[in-house]
Amino acid sequence: MNAVLKDTDRDMKLPAPTRDVEQGKRDMDEYGLCVHEAFVSGDQLKALKDRLIEQAELECEQGVALLSGQSRGGKTWYGRPDADVLPGWQGIAALYNKGRVFIDYLQHPLFKAYNAHVFRGASAHLSAMTGLVVRRGAEPMVVHVDQQFMPYTEVPTYLNCMLCLSDFEEVMGATRVVPRSHRGPYPPQAFSTERGAYNPEPIATVAVEAPAGSVIFFESRTWHQSGVSISDKTRYSLTTLWQQHWVKPMDNIVENLHDSVYASLREDELQLLGFKAEPSGRVEARSPSSRQNTNRKTPYVPELRRGSDVRAVALEGMGDRKGADDEAKAMGLNTKR
Template sequence: MQDKDFRAYVQELVEQGYTILPPLLSDDECDEACRELDRLYLLRERGGLELIFNKATVFERLYRIEPLLRIVRHFLGADALLSAMHGSVLQPGEGKGGLHADGVITGHNRPTSMATADAGQRLTSHVLGLNTIWCLSEFTSMNGATQLTPGSHQHAGPDIPADAAERAIIAEAPRGSVIVFNVNTWHGPSENQTTQPRYAVLNPWRRHWTRCEYEMAEVVDAGVLERAGEERLIFGLDAEAPYVERWQWDRKTGAPTPDYAAGLEPRMRDRG
């Protein structure tokens, strides 16, 4: 990504609350990912479409692509965390849901986390999280592409802006591209009016000091961590675990110290 393009994407995110990066996945990679999502879709009632980086190696590439990481870390810091990875298979006739903003479950828009002193105002001065949607299918106005309301990330109140639905646009995007938007941006799926499923992968990212959807360090497989190399920090393994003493955790390696590891279950020992 050239610097001028990077600046343009950043500016659009700042002003509109979203941007669309050009294709970063090949057709072959999209085909492989769609095949895996078809397989996992059959297991969806048992969580088959959750944490899919553990379930097929093709999905591991999605958090190692430099142009996207550059955008993510520009807004969320060098220690930004991957919060989840969900597969999305929108079948014909599905979608057409309402608009929503994220952060109501674990984030800053969670009703019980909004203090009286907040006076009903959510945090909009800084980007606390970004959502990314990998378009494994071409996103069109007919197949359930995501709707976004430009500028709604600056809406201070927790309730939907009065004109959000009227101002919403459909984020049409080519196959292999990635839609990036502020967690405060109001968004939702449109209806899939075609005869084919619409495929995507949803990757939310958060600041290191906020709460993620999953405790990634507890759920990521050891093999995935090993293949991640230096990018293992996106799973939160670069810091001392909050529930151990300093002698028990090696901050540099993001793993238990040898003495402490001796008393841990094998899954934790394998992280060293």
């Protein structure tokens, strides 16, 4: 593993913003990040922002907002902000439950292109989808990588796609990064009960300023933090975190997804959320009408005993060799037996 670079050794040059996915991929390789301008625009951008703000306000009004003076890296709590002080930081979690507009956004074709590049072709799905609101008074987050809790990996485990719903300016607490830091190791951290995780030595970072509609892509080995806000302008963003399929997701989406939302989604949409087995991540039916993997449906099979009335519930169309072969093919498995 490389030696830890001193701040003075760091070249803080950022990649130029681009609208070209091929340039973006090259920037990911070289810098560990890229800024893809005009990733979203017009009505779609407005709809995402409006929905996020309405949800954020109502979570505050109904006393269930995820709040902090700092950011997720600091102390957070669920509740209602003080009547006359808007929170420095608010997270709006599990957006896949909070509006069709967010599910539609997951289908942006360039997500597929960036995921395939960053994960070297490994199958990917969503890991988390979170809105962030940063206001004056927000303190900076500890410098971290999004896979800080696991050993360094040759291929990134997650891809963070930070959609700027407002402009991102340094004074608004724009995301700060260390360009080229994805080559390892990780930023040194210490932990105390008072401060939580912190960097024992200061680490120089650079703010990524970008107009609304841009996505700042950074892979999970790139050092970053949220910045300090000293502005009256509010920073709004929407994080779409993707992951390699075999990894345990940041959000347990298969568990979290509301039943009503599950029922409203197509199979390909459910696959984007991780309802697929290829070959890891099997969902076994937990009731006869249970949620299913989309490419490996299972019967309901409880504890079966002689003399008991409890019965398994088979699925229609299952149980024959052809069904099994189709299923194996969908999972990319060898069907020769």
